[in-house]
Amino acid sequence: MRHLLSAGDLSRDEALLVLDTAAELAQVSGRSVKKLPTLRGRTVVNLFYEDSTRTLTSFELAAKRLSADVVNFSAKGSSVSKGESLKDTALTLQAMGADGVVVRHSASGAAHRLAEWVDGAVLNAGDGTHEHPTQALLDVYTMRERLGRLDGLRVAVVGDILHSRVARSNVLLLHTLGAEVTLVAPPTLVPVSVHTWPCSVSYDLDAVLPKSDVVMLLRVQAERMHDAFFPTAREYSRRYGLDGERFARMQDDAIVMHPGPMVRGMEISAEVADSPRSTVNEQVANGVSVRMAVLYLLLGGS
Numbered sequence: 001m002r003h004l005l006s007a008g009d010l011s012r013d014e015a016l017l018v019l020d021t022a023a024e025l026a027q028v029s030g031r032s033v034k035k036l037p038t039l040r041g042r043t044v045v046n047l048f049y050e051d052s053t054r055t056l057t058s059f060e061l062a063a064k065r066l067s068a069d070v071v072n073f074s075a076k077g078s079s080v081s082k083g084e085s086l087k088d089t090a091l092t093l094q095a096m097g098a099d100g101v102v103v104r105h106s107a108s109g110a111a112h113r114l115a116e117w118v119d120g121a122v123l124n125a126g127d128g129t130h131e132h133p134t135q136a137l138l139d140v141y142t143m144r145e146r147l148g149r150l151d152g153l154r155v156a157v158v159g160d161i162l163h164s165r166v167a168r169s170n171v172l173l174l175h176t177l178g179a180e181v182t183l184v185a186p187p188t189l190v191p192v193s194v195h196t197w198p199c200s201v202s203y204d205l206d207a208v209l210p211k212s213d214v215v216m217l218l219r220v221q222a223e224r225m226h227d228a229f230f231p232t233a234r235e236y237s238r239r240y241g242l243d244g245e246r247f248a249r250m251q252d253d254a255i256v257m258h259p260g261p262m263v264r265g266m267e268i269s270a271e272v273a274d275s276p277r278s279t280v281n282e283q284v285a286n287g288v289s290v291r292m293a294v295l296y297l298l299l300g301g302s
């Protein structure tokens with residue numbers, strides 16, 4: 001594996017190698033050794049054209065814990081505002097010696113294009129509505145850690161599937177690892193291509209909830225909504241929001257996940273978000289180990 005562009009590119013063995021490597025790194029960096037020398041002398045550029053809290057910070061921490069030099073490049077305040085293209089920006093950063101480029105961009109396919117232009121490894125940190133493979137890796141890592149298995153796990157992904165790169169990456173990776181995914185959304189927030197995805201679709205959250213081991217909630221992405229959002233926010237929350245009453249109807253050991261950022265009171269109530277069965281903060285913590293594993297395997301692993 002030279003790049004990480006799509007969760008669908010990972011074979012079962014490659015995905016498990018990332019998860020097992022992340023578990024080892026979590027043990028090592030969680031003990032007394034905080035920093036490992038593995039990527040000393042290597043340079044990682046975080047090239048972010050879209051806002052991020054979790055992904056940017058955890059890629060930076062992951063690279064630093066492996067002793068790499070890290071450059072955080074934000075399109076805001078750069079020569080991008082003067083019209084410089086993605087290609088020229090990437091080639092400029094490569095000329096300064098980037099060994100790995102972590103890219104987030106609003107255009108679906110941006111990471112794939114970048115991989116054609118630069119010599120180093122490209123890691124997709126979210127491209128438009130297409131994919132977010134490291135998010136899916138940290139999500140399945142969290143599921144395996146909490147529930148002890150992935151094979152046969154029943155996962156409901158609930159929310160704005162139409163605009164979600166997290167949903168597509170999770171469907172592809174969970175399918176590879178033997179889990180069964182059901183996407184749950186209003187018909188207006190399901191992409192027309194969904195029949196080609198390896199999952200089932202439901203419009204009825206209350207029917208899916210009691211049969212799910214994992215309920216993953218997604219934010220409604222108002223910023224990508226070019227047409228009117230239907231149903232309204234209030235109607236959406238009533239039919240698809242996970243509140244205390246719905247939560248009580250889930251299986252006793254089922255977990256609630258969210259990739260963040262959350263809109264409390266919309267897709268998830270504060271009570272559910274803060275419940276011990278919510279893995280939101282674990283997902284964030286696991287993101288550092290998983291991104292360390294990916295950087296290690298792409299830039300420094302044997």
Ligand code: CP
Pocket residue numbers: 051052053054055056126132135259260261
């Ligand atoms: N989950 C996720 O990608 O969060 P950020 O947008 O904060 O990186």
